[in-house]
Every structure is written in structure tokens, then in C-alpha cells.
Amino acid sequence: MLSWEVPNELIVASGIGQIFTAIVYPYIRHAVFDWYNDIKKLKPLNQEIAKTYGRYIQGLNFAFGIISLLFTEELKNGTGLSVALTGLIAAYWTGKVLTQFSYYPMYQIPRKLKFKVGEILMNTLFISFAITFLWLVWSNCLSYLRA
Template sequence: MKIIIPNWLIILGAIGQMFTAIIYPYIRHVVFDWYNDIQKLKPLNQEIAKTYGRYIQGLNFSFGLISILFTEDLKNQTSLAVALTGLIAAYWTGKVITQFSYYPMYDIPKIKIFKIGEVLMNTMFIAFALIFILLFVTNLVGYLK
């Protein structure tokens, strides 16, 4: 049985990944009041935290852009497709594990829109992980044949 992953699913995931990058500053500023918390750190630690935030934002956007521009290449079962879809799958799977392992102990503001946003964002993270796990497994099986 050959699994065919539709392009629209990959592109939908790509748009979602880019959306997370775009919305990331809003979440940090408004939902988590992140920059006020960062001010409590030493200057070097402030810059390290900001840098990692930019890395996350950049990776989310880049993975989305790659997925839109190279949709077919992400499915072609080459060694590069295996490596790249494996990387993206590991990234989002790690995000989901972290999200549910560590973040529940922190409270977000009890505003209805933030609670809805939390559910929608978590749903997207799980979807990204599943899409890229499926792509990775499909690529790996095809590559090993």
C-alpha cells in the first residue's frame, strides 16, 4: 500500500508554520509579557533568550517557506527528503512533547481568546508533527526500497 500525501496538506501545514512565526511576537508580548520577564535577567542572558526566540521564529517561518516552495521535493523519497522531513518532524515532535510536559504548569491569562488560541496553537503543533512524521516515514520507506 502506497501512501500519497496530498500537496494541499503540506501547504496547509506550511501556512500554519509561517503563521506561528508571524504571531510569535504577539504571543510573547501580550500573552506572556515576556519582555518584562526578560528584563530581570543579566544583559547577556537577555540577549541569549532573545536570540533563541528569533531562532524559533526563523525556523518556523523557514520550514513553512521550504514546504511551500519545495512541496514535491519533500515527497520524492531522496536522501535529502528523508533528512529534511526527519528534521522538521523531530522539531515539531519535540515542540509538542515540550508543550505538554513543561508548559501546563504555567498559567496563561484566563481570557477566553487566549484559551481558544492555546487550543488552536496546540492543535497546529500536533498537526505539523503528524504531517512531517508521515512525510518522513513515507520518504524513509521509499528511500530504503
């Protein structure tokens, strides 16, 4: 019989990667996208809204990483809560990947080598998070439906 269980090491690696994305997020906004100068062109309320959403993204990436590190077993135990939480995280990262490849290619990032390498590495991380959590939600759904 095939085992659909996701290895703990993959969940932990995803946790570390998600925390990493939260830590480098401000640098990417500043160094790659000149985000802070663009934000200054908005009305004050819109500036605060944009900053708030930026913090939401950073906070979710960090929180999903901490959850992955601290609750590795619970994320794959086949309970209703594990289905819901891994489904949420899978939807978040899958949505990020779809958005990344659907909308972002029309914009230019600086052509420096470090930014091109960074783009490839970050996209690889995003795709790996989506795959890991899609696998987790699939495994959890199978376990949940068998119970």
C-alpha cells in the same frame, strides 16, 4: 497496495500554518506571556541569549513554512535529502509538542477566552505539523529503502 504519499495540500497547509506561527510569535510572547518584561529581569548577556533563541524559533518556523510551500514535491520525493529534512522538521515539531504537554501545563496563561481558544488552536497546529512531517518522513523512508 496502500499509498503512503502525503497529499500536497496537507504540506501546503502546514507551510501556511508554520508561517502563521512565525508571524504571531511576537504577539504571543508579548500579550500572553509578558515575555519582554520578564527578559528585562535577566543580566544583559542572558537577555540577548533569550532574544536570540526566540528569533531562532521564529526563523525556523518561517523557514520550514517557506520550504513547505516552495519545495512541496521535493519534500516527498524519497531521496536521502528529503528523509533528512522531513526528519529534522518532524523532530522539531514533535519535540515542540512533547515539551508543550510535558512542561508547559505547570504554568498559567491568562484566563481570557481569546487566550484559551488561541491555546487550543496553536496546539492543534503544532500537533498537525508533527503528524504531517512524521508521515512525510515515514513515506520518504519507505521510498528511500525501496530504491
